[in-house]
Amino acid sequence: AGAGLLGRRLTSAVQAGAEASRRDLKLPAPASPAPAVPAGAELEVRGLSPFVTPNKDFYRVDTALVVPRVDAGEWRLRIHGKGVTRPVTLGFQDLLRRKAVERDITLTCVSNEVGGPYVGNARWLGVRLADLLREAGVRPPSEGGRADQLVARSVDGMTIGTPVEDVMDGRDALLAFGMNGEPLPFEHGFPVRMVVPGLYGYVSACKWIKDIELTTFDAYDAYWVKRSWSRRAPIKTQARIDTPRPFASPKAGTVAVAGVAWAQHRGITRVEVRVDEGPWHPARLAAPAGRDIWRQWVWEWPATPGSHTLEVRATDGTGAVQTARRAGTVPDGATGRHSVVVDVT
Numbered sequence: 001a002g003a004g005l006l007g008r009r010l011t012s013a014v015q016a017g018a019e020a021s022r023r024d025l026k027l028p029a030p031a032s033p034a035p036a037v038p039a040g041a042e043l044e045v046r047g048l049s050p051f052v053t054p055n056k057d058f059y060r061v062d063t064a065l066v067v068p069r070v071d072a073g074e075w076r077l078r079i080h081g082k083g084v085t086r087p088v089t090l091g092f093q094d095l096l097r098r099k100a101v102e103r104d105i106t107l108t109c110v111s112n113e114v115g116g117p118y119v120g121n122a123r124w125l126g127v128r129l130a131d132l133l134r135e136a137g138v139r140p141p142s143e144g145g146r147a148d149q150l151v152a153r154s155v156d157g158m159t160i161g162t163p164v165e166d167v168m169d170g171r172d173a174l175l176a177f178g179m180n181g182e183p184l185p186f187e188h189g190f191p192v193r194m195v196v197p198g199l200y201g202y203v204s205a206c207k208w209i210k211d212i213e214l215t216t217f218d219a220y221d222a223y224w225v226k227r228s229w230s231r232r233a234p235i236k237t238q239a240r241i242d243t244p245r246p247f248a249s250p251k252a253g254t255v256a257v258a259g260v261a262w263a264q265h266r267g268i269t270r271v272e273v274r275v276d277e278g279p280w281h282p283a284r285l286a287a288p289a290g291r292d293i294w295r296q297w298v299w300e301w302p303a304t305p306g307s308h309t310l311e312v313r314a315t316d317g318t319g320a321v322q323t324a325r326r327a328g329t330v331p332d333g334a335t336g337r338h339s340v341v342v343d344v345t
């Protein structure tokens with residue numbers, strides 16, 4: 001009983017330390033601020049997801065039964081493995097001394113069903129992971145590097161495998177410590193997590209990160225890969241109808257059909273809506289904020305009384321139209337079009 005009590009006291013002392021370290025953290029000003037969000041990137045439509053997802057509403061997907069509480073002062077990150085000529089161990093202050101980079105990036109979970117809620121857009125603050133890797137001597141496979149997989153490990157034992165090429169190809173792959181102007185919430189990975197535009201979270205977004213090992217896809221399968229998910233998983237093009245809600249009963253007349261579309265790192269160039277399998281109508285797109293960021297859209301529907309099915313599809317920056325073929329989330333993300341049935345009165 002004594003040992004149990006001591007254990008609990010130690011646990012709560014560690015938690016208090018972690019909470020104090022988060023409370024006392026003053027985020028650095030970004031040396032590279034997020035590009036200005038253009039006027040018109042946010043549409044004024046009731047029921048539409050906001051352009052920036054507030055931290056309290058941001059989806060959470062992880063295997064942690066108890067959210068890890070790590071003291072930033074005790075935090076260490078080790079970078080080691082194949083092709084690392086100068087192994088690195090960093091503390092939190094070392095990160096804060098580096099050039100801070102701020103970017104808006106939309107995160108998506110591979111387990112998101114078509115039309116589902118596991119997607120959100122936040123303003124992240126952190127440092128460039130590619131720079132740290134370069135300093136450690138790592139070269140991407142395209143430059144003759146021997147490691148094609150970066151395995152991130154968290155304090156709670158999660159392993160997440162990311163293509164080294166993607167992290168080093170110039171995209172804004174971050175070791176992030178800030179989210180929407182505050183230190184990362186504990187639920188979202190305090191003190192430090194990875195964020196890589198264009199890849200589903202399970203192959204890129206390690207929360208509570210503590211270790212990065214350079215290896216190969218041949219040599220090692222990460223946690224979800226061992227459980228039948230794909231080794232590589234770029235985010236698929238999707239559009240979601242936020243309003244009207246399923247089985248809503250709007251009044252006949254003009255009804256705003258609106259939602260968000262995403263195809264991170266390719267961007268969204270077109271969204272179309274159709275009613276009852278009729279002709280496709282181009283939706284009005286919000287101003288483009290960047291290819292790693294979702295895009296709002298709206299279509300003014302001249303709604304007539306009766307039951308109707310609304311359906312949406314997006315086109316990405318390569319010109320590829322979102323596939324109609326329905327697939328489940330396993331092994332590399334759901335496909336198919338989101339549709340909503342409404343009863344116009």
Ligand SMILES: Nc1nc2c(c(=O)[nH]1)N[C@H]1C(S)=C(S)[C@@H](COP(=O)(O)O)O[C@H]1N2
Pocket residue numbers: 058059060061062063064107108109110154155156158187188189200201202205206207208
């Ligand atoms: N340590 C850890 N990191 C993790 C996970 C996890 O289970 N444990 N889940 C991943 C998955 S599947 C996703 S989609 C994102 C979700 O990040 P969020 O909870 O901040 O939205 O975190 C990723 N990072």
Ligand SMILES: [Mo]
Pocket residue numbers: 061108109110111200201202
């Ligand atoms: Mo996920």
